[in-house]
Amino acid sequence: MDEQEYQGTRQLTNEEQANLSQPLLGEVQRLLAKFSQDDPELLWALRRKLVKQLQAEERGRQVDIRMLKMFKRGEQGEKCAVCKGPLPEKNAVLDRFNGMKPYTRENTRLICPSCDREVQAQRGYR
Numbered sequence: 001m002d003e004q005e006y007q008g009t010r011q012l013t014n015e016e017q018a019n020l021s022q023p024l025l026g027e028v029q030r031l032l033a034k035f036s037q038d039d040p041e042l043l044w045a046l047r048r049k050l051v052k053q054l055q056a057e058e059r060g061r062q063v064d065i066r067m068l069k070m071f072k073r074g075e076q077g078e079k080c081a082v083c084k085g086p087l088p089e090k091n092a093v094l095d096r097f098n099g100m101k102p103y104t105r106e107n108t109r110l111i112c113p114s115c116d117r118e119v120q121a122q123r124g125y126r
Contacts, residue, residue, distance in 0.1 A: 008123070010100060059102075060103050069094055072108060076109070080092075087112055088113065092111065093110070094108045095108060095119060
């Protein structure tokens, strides 16, 4: 398997956070309050649905992610793409080479949790 170099994800600048992200969040919160009509249970349900939909838009559907993990496991011969050790039955991690692109066969590798922690640390994630 060809090793690909990780491409970092775009981060918002302080100015973008202040001028774009915060006003957007405020508008979403205003709309959630409007549509929930002071019903705290409906507000909770709307928030939850919105989070799930946004996450699915970025990551893809869970069923597709599971299928991709199964494919990668077979493609990699049940071995971690980094350390080449055996992949655990559970908790193997799909690692994207380009975090801003979707989970695809070309943009991912399957790694063990230990290697995932190391890779995340190298990339500066906490």
